Amino acid sequence: MAKTATALPLEGIRVADFSWIINGPQIAQWLATMGAEVIKIESQVYLDIGRINPAGMADRVAGPNRNGYYHALNYGKKAITLNLATDKGRELADEIIRKSDLVLECFPTPAANKLGITYDRVRAVKPDIVMISVSLLGKTGLEPASWVGWGPMACSFVGMFDAQGYPGGPPRQTGGTWPDYAIASAVTFHVLAALRHRNRTGEGQWIDASMGETVIGQMPELYMDYFINGHDGGRRGNRDDAMAPHNTYPCAGDDKWIAIAVGTDSEWDALCRAMGNPAWCRDPKFADRYGRLSHRDELDAHLARWTRGHEHIALAHELQQAGVAAGPVLDSVEIHEDPHLWEWGFFRKIDHHEVGERILPNMPVRMSNVPELNYSMPPDLGQHNREIFGGLLGLSDAEIKILMEQKIIY
Amino acid sequence: MAIRALDDLVVVEFAQMVSGPMCGKMFADMGAEVVKIEPPCAGDEMRAHPPFPGDVPHPEKSGSFLYLNTSKKSLTLDPSTPTGAEVFRKLIAGADVLIENHQPEYLDSIGLGYEALKTINPKLIVTSISPFGQTGPYRNWKGTDLIEFAMSLTGYNTPTMVDDPERENPIRAPGHQAEMMGATAAAAATMFAIFHREATGVGQWIDAPCWQAIASTSKIEMAALTYARLPFSRMRGNVATGLEPLRCKDGYIYTLWAADTHYKALKALLHNPVEMESEVFDLLVGRQANDDVLRPMIRAELLKYDTEHLVSEGQRLGLTIGPVFTVAQAANHPHLRARNAFIEIDHPIAGRFQYPRSLVQMTATPPMPTRAPLLGEHNAEILSRLGYSLDEQQRMRAAGAI
Numbered sequence: 001m002a003k004t005a006t007a008l009p010l011e012g013i014r015v016a017d018f019s020w021i022i023n024g025p026q027i028a029q030w031l032a033t034m035g036a037e038v039i040k041i042e043s044q045v046y047l048d049i050g051r052i053n054p055a056g057m058a059d060r061v062a063g064p065n066r067n068g069y070y071h072a073l074n075y076g077k078k079a080i081t082l083n084l085a086t087d088k089g090r091e092l093a094d095e096i097i098r099k100s101d102l103v104l105e106c107f108p109t110p111a112a113n114k115l116g117i118t119y120d121r122v123r124a125v126k127p128d129i130v131m132i133s134v135s136l137l138g139k140t141g142l143e144p145a146s147w148v149g150w151g152p153m154a155c156s157f158v159g160m161f162d163a164q165g166y167p168g169g170p171p172r173q174t175g176g177t178w179p180d181y182a183i184a185s186a187v188t189f190h191v192l193a194a195l196r197h198r199n200r201t202g203e204g205q206w207i208d209a210s211m212g213e214t215v216i217g218q219m220p221e222l223y224m225d226y227f228i229n230g231h232d233g234g235r236r237g238n239r240d241d242a243m244a245p246h247n248t249y250p251c252a253g254d255d256k257w258i259a260i261a262v263g264t265d266s267e268w269d270a271l272c273r274a275m276g277n278p279a280w281c282r283d284p285k286f287a288d289r290y291g292r293l294s295h296r297d298e299l300d301a302h303l304a305r306w307t308r309g310h311e312h313i314a315l316a317h318e319l320q321q322a323g324v325a326a327g328p329v330l331d332s333v334e335i336h337e338d339p340h341l342w343e344w345g346f347f348r349k350i351d352h353h354e355v356g357e358r359i360l361p362n363m364p365v366r367m368s369n370v371p372e373l374n375y376s377m378p379p380d381l382g383q384h385n386r387e388i389f390g391g392l393l394g395l396s397d398a399e400i401k402i403l404m405e406q407k408i409i410y
Numbered sequence: 411m412a413i414r415a416l417d418d419l420v421v422v423e424f425a426q427m428v429s430g431p432m433c434g435k436m437f438a439d440m441g442a443e444v445v446k447i448e449p450p451c452a453g454d455e456m457r458a459h460p461p462f463p464g465d466v467p468h469p470e471k472s473g474s475f476l477y478l479n480t481s482k483k484s485l486t487l488d489p490s491t492p493t494g495a496e497v498f499r500k501l502i503a504g505a506d507v508l509i510e511n512h513q514p515e516y517l518d519s520i521g522l523g524y525e526a527l528k529t530i531n532p533k534l535i536v537t538s539i540s541p542f543g544q545t546g547p548y549r550n551w552k553g554t555d556l557i558e559f560a561m562s563l564t565g566y567n568t569p570t571m572v573d574d575p576e577r578e579n580p581i582r583a584p585g586h587q588a589e590m591m592g593a594t595a596a597a598a599a600t601m602f603a604i605f606h607r608e609a610t611g612v613g614q615w616i617d618a619p620c621w622q623a624i625a626s627t628s629k630i631e632m633a634a635l636t637y638a639r640l641p642f643s644r645m646r647g648n649v650a651t652g653l654e655p656l657r658c659k660d661g662y663i664y665t666l667w668a669a670d671t672h673y674k675a676l677k678a679l680l681h682n683p684v685e686m687e688s689e690v691f692d693l694l695v696g697r698q699a700n701d702d703v704l705r706p707m708i709r710a711e712l713l714k715y716d717t718e719h720l721v722s723e724g725q726r727l728g729l730t731i732g733p734v735f736t737v738a739q740a741a742n743h744p745h746l747r748a749r750n751a752f753i754e755i756d757h758p759i760a761g762r763f764q765y766p767r768s769l770v771q772m773t774a775t776p777p778m779p780t781r782a783p784l785l786g787e788h789n790a791e792i793l794s795r796l797g798y799s800l801d802e803q804q805r806m807r808a809a810g811a812i
Binding site: 007008009010011022030034050054055056057058059060066067068069071072073136137138140141142143144145147148149150152153156157158159160161162163164165166170171172173174175176177178180181182183185186187188189190192193194195196197201203204205206207208209210212213214216217218219220221222223224225226227228229230231232233236237238240241242243246247248249250254255257259261263267320323324325326327328329330331332333335336339340341343344346355358359360361363364365366367368369370 | 413415416436440459460461462463464465473474476477478524542543544545546547548551552553554556557558559560561562563564565566567568569570571575576578579580581582583584585586587590591594595596597598599600601602603604605606609610612613614615616617618619622623625626627628629630631632633634635636637638639640641642643644654655657662664666722725728729730731732733734735736737738739740741743744745746748749751752763764765766767768769770771772773774775777
């Protein structure tokens, strides 16, 4: 049956999702919002850290269905509980795999081996499966393939932290768990290519995704400079090869900043006008791009004295009006209040049965022909047990009851 | 020769610098024919950006350009001229996807916006990558990677573990990470649109902004505010949990010790120094409250050991611990070498050197980058295919349209 133009692109695709925490769930969230049926396989033996991390707990009242960390990464999915440490649990997992198009996991190698969630075993269960393994540094290779780690450690391993920091200072850490999200969108693209390949040829495959390799592929300037010239790093703060001023500058208030980037002479003129053309602006050494690049520290000092007296958000608007690339550094309150993000559709209000009205970020893309993606409510722990074990696997209520008592559906 | 998964797709890339070209590269390395439209004469602006061999600028030797444009074909064309627009429309008529990263409304202003292109090719997918998006009050703001990154919560939070927020201004991650996030999100959305088109027969317009893409990498930090009412601040975002490169004898290591079991393992790794034994430190709250005492203690102990020992022994003890490598250390690491994370590519002008191979590894249809095109290298091939005679091509060249 032909799908309607408003159908979601992945309707009819089923994902057996063994992943947890951030990177795997974010991949599955991409797939779920686009219409795939994602069956998230969890267990009370080891709850997803997203369900228990105190920093995301609604109103700091504990409960597995109350966590914002989990909600932000798991909407659009179905959730079942299955104890994979039992033979029967693994057998039921195989039944789900047999009825799925994709298998997703992000366990460290030893844990994946122990649970039997390896490509060799999964392929034996379903030969045309497309399986995605996400890990710190890949599942093949040498010793680091078995390391436990999390996103930022991948940055650390591949030179990103070493290249980050203030000139002359020590290496510093990139904010958040950026590589988890970076690998998620990269994997999503490649898994869809693999799925399309399977649809055309019947051949499945294994995507062995390494956060370290994704980060390498996303900092070509550094790697190419090493491969071409043998140059190795150096910490540069916000310095750029082609732009000056190019930095973040302090504004009025506590820990408030504005980012300003000037590329062309006309942008420089616009910035000078916005500052009221102070005398130092007319110093001939700042007249062209080369001069500005050569005297960037001096420029930064002048600019910082000026920005200090201004409110960061208002100043960014003023500078943009004047034709200068500028943006306020937003904290978490300010980003939630940003009018552009709301108007564009970045945030969504949800009304959750346990935690009430909350705000979650949507996926960061919009599509003209599928204006409404699947943003269904983040699932409660085991919410879809009956639907999946009874419906998909055809178990009777009595059988499900026994499996629950035996802590297999658990 | 491995199979190319997307070898039946034709993509037109009208884009420069990082975001659009990276998105196009992902399709090209998977086998799609990607026709890259470059401005006549200078080409993609990235051709002027370092690194260059020996630091000598040359339009065919920019390492950044060569990486971001692997496996593509280059057509020089100015679609803002009548002839250029005609060629552009002919290309679009036979294309599956257009990737562009111009300011919103620019394509409309030259008569080549989505609504106009849809009439030529209703199945076309237009992927527009921009700093802030096609709608909303900032849509016409000027954006650069620095601006987009700084405005995201990830930008506010970089570097983490700030000792002195007065002096330590937010800095962006090395490279162009906001633009890269915009590129990969756009590529993922474009693949979804291809599935949608194959099921329904219709194309669509994708709005993929870089700021929103990089902002969405701080989802859980955002949730802390709307769920636990914890405003995220640089000062107290992550305390007493490691989360910073720590100096050791011969370099730096990076570890996480948030859990109480991690702290135990860390003590064991450092041979249980007496000063770390106080039961005050046994629980996270105690470590957080006494961070000022504990952190210098751990810093001093770590200086006694080298990276390799700390990492292999720490991993054995169950710590999430790894080295802080330089690019050169990583590029030569036997593990990455064993995984063939790098590939050697020859280029007739720039020469032969290694490149990062792919964002992820696949067994049946691996991404396989081949060299970037010379400026206008495929003009004759593509124009002839579109039905332009050699005379017509000559006239276009003389008029500056190609």
